[in-house]
Amino acid sequence: MKILVPVKRVVDHNVKIRVKTDGTGVDLANAKMSMNPFDEIAVEQAVRMKEDGEASEVVVVSVGPAQAQEVLRTALAMGADRAILVVAEGRVEPLAVAKILQRVAQAEEAGMIIVGKQAIDDDCNQTGQMLSALLGWSQATFASKIEMSGGSALVTREIDGGLQQIELTLPAVVTADLRLNEPRYASLPNIMKAKKKPLVQQTPNELSVSVAPRLNVLRVEEPAARASGIKVGSVAELLDKLKTEAAVI
């Protein structure tokens, strides 16, 4: 079974971003960029499944600018076999990404796609579900465990009240949650080896997908700031403030 893992290049999770003063977006000039953390978890899962003999090949795909090659190389260094970069500049919405991934999955005849649950820049949490719908495949979001058995996969999902187990008929789309695994760091020899692994480029046009955004972003605003608070010296003072000043207890 071939596993496809979409990986997105996003601002690093440690970077505190700034809203541009003219309200046109977020200032990412010189910001450190990395692989979306949930996608690292997805890559790790696919690589482990290959190591366990459950997958034959792990193919990573990114939709983004030329620099997205860097996150693909990182995925290759973690153990993926091949990479595909679908070159697209600017904002590409989840629906367009899902359509691109649909074409790639069909061409590759993938048996499973492991997607991150959410990109930490747009916080959309949509792409995996959309991809599953477009392919007409089964879907398991927010996975914290994947167990393969023959033609199906038993997936444990993190839901609002706890956990849920569902069984998926393959092929399937699974979205990775935080506790699926702890991604490895690529070793230096593997980083060197990754430079020689195949990375091909395609365009949305070649896949007959339009990446023109559907939603119109009118502006991007600074979130409301909180008034600065105070430090109190004792529990008695704290409880007094909570009772009289804030009136919350």
Add this chain to the structure above:
Amino acid sequence: MATLLFADHDNASLSEHSARALGAALQIGAEVDILIAGQGAAPAAEAAAALVGVRRVLLAEGDALAERLAEPVAALIVQLSGDYDTILAPATSSGKNVLPRVAALLDVMQVSEVTEVVSPDTFKRPIYAGNAIEVVQSAEAVRVLTVRSASFTPAAAGSAVAPIIAIKPPVAPVLSSFRQNLLSANDRPDLSSARIVVSGGRALGSKERFEATINPLADKLGAAVGASRAAVDAGYAANDFQVGQTGKVVAPDLYIACGISGAIQHLAGMKDSRVIVAINTDGEAPIFQVADYGIVGDIFDIVPQMERAL
């Protein structure tokens, strides 16, 4: 045209998120129908029918819908979609699971985690863990939205009762099947809607110490218990306790953060709380930047003191 609200419920009862999503739906202005998809879900449908502002409740029942798996529920909503120009759901694990699937089948882009309805086609939503707010307009034929419950006031239950109409779900191929739910046993208030939340972080050190320190204070206050990702990853608290960018978003009257540093991903889930209290040994911890009241001190000393003094 009208709005269809895909409700969050567990067949036996309607969740508070549904009433809050109705609050958002009513702001759009069109008439609102509520869809209850489930099995043996008449009680949830009756609760929905009693909410003020509902035109009618659509009740679709069947084995495939019992646990609201994404594939059959999305097929059902798509079948109903012709009568609506807005389809929305609360951004719960169920809403987030189903609605993007509906959007893709209708070939429209979804607007996720709406925190404000600016006009019927324009919405505000947080991006970058809440460090920026996007104002986005949708000219799609059908607007598909998930709404953040913490940002909307729940619609009240009234004396009028909307009609409940049974509908037949479409026959869809079975792609996945339900095995079991492993739900956290919890007799405290629900984290997402509690008036007070006491949260613990990595500093708690173990599951035993987490429970021995956080729970008594929570119980004294009638509060829900939350946790940081670090505490959940380390097994001190269950996954559904996680507050943050990728956990639950809460906005209680009072949020007490105990031994939590205040990483942006955690702040994303609680910084809209009305009053925030932080207890941390490190006076420079970022959590103090959002706290109304901070105490620099050891949680194992401060938290029991609070509990005793209440």
